[in-house]
Amino acid sequence: MMRITAVQGDITTQEVDAIVNAANRAMRGGGGVDGAIHRAGGPAVLADCVARFPDGLATGDAGWTTAGDLPARWVIHVVGPNRNAGETDRSLLTSCYARALEVADELGARTVAFPLVSAGVYGWPKDDAIACALETIRASPTKVDEARIVAFDGPTYEQVAAALAE
Template identity: 70%
Template sequence: MERARRLPQRLQLRYAVRVGVLRGDITTEHVDAIVNAANSRMRGGGGVDGAIHRAGGPAVLADCVARFPDGLATGDAGWTVAGDLPARWVIHTVGPDRHAGQTDRAQLVSCYRRCLEVADDLGALTVAFPLVGAGVYGWTVEESAGAALEAFAATSTRVEEARFVAFSDAAYDVVAGLLA
């Protein structure tokens, strides 16, 4: 069941972009761009990365290989076609891996800031975000969402809507609580 929550009007002024959260599958979002929590090799993987590559089909991987022959640095972002996804583009970002000693929160904030910058370059007005770094990279949902909200507040952007897509009820509840 999909649960959506909009940010109360009084809080929307804190961010350069309208922020919301819903419970669902990011690969089904009808937005201009979806964000992929990628690994630095840019060749697909598990979790959100694997789901996006599977749903997007071979065009996403082919574009990753062409655009990112040497991969992508932690905290950076770049885009590819979306292939069979309902979005126009995929914005890939590489979150810091706490288990590998990458504990600088600024890199996590950079992921979200760079995604907004890439979205601006593309002309994307609506962007669906996973919780970058939460999961196998060891950041908590609170840390990831907090980093995103920091970036959304500090980054001048033409993006009109940033939507967190939480894969679980627990993640949804945490993000909704932060937005309340």
């Protein structure tokens, strides 16, 4: 049975098989989690994004690249809906988590660290982003042993931990 845990910290330092990147459609790096992963992973992550995703990736989809200099083996990139740009379909957000777990299974990843997809600059309400992550991860058939929700700040970690305890 998969274990879901909450961690406060930096997703780029997680020692897991795969970390999930909240990427943009272009798959060329960006701000927030995406920028942090590209900076910490080094040029190999971007080079692999360019090679694997020459036309980018659709909202709600997932794909993987090398993790470069990160402690993880792989980066699973997902493109969450940008609520601030009018993308309000929750199924696109749930698809990010479900597809990330499907990709993790294809790779043989047993431990996966997730950010809260779309909850930053894309403007998804944090309480619903947490609920969506937990509902989808719990409901997805997977061979992953541990799904780790990584919250960068204390208040977000407390929200995730409280939701996990419910």
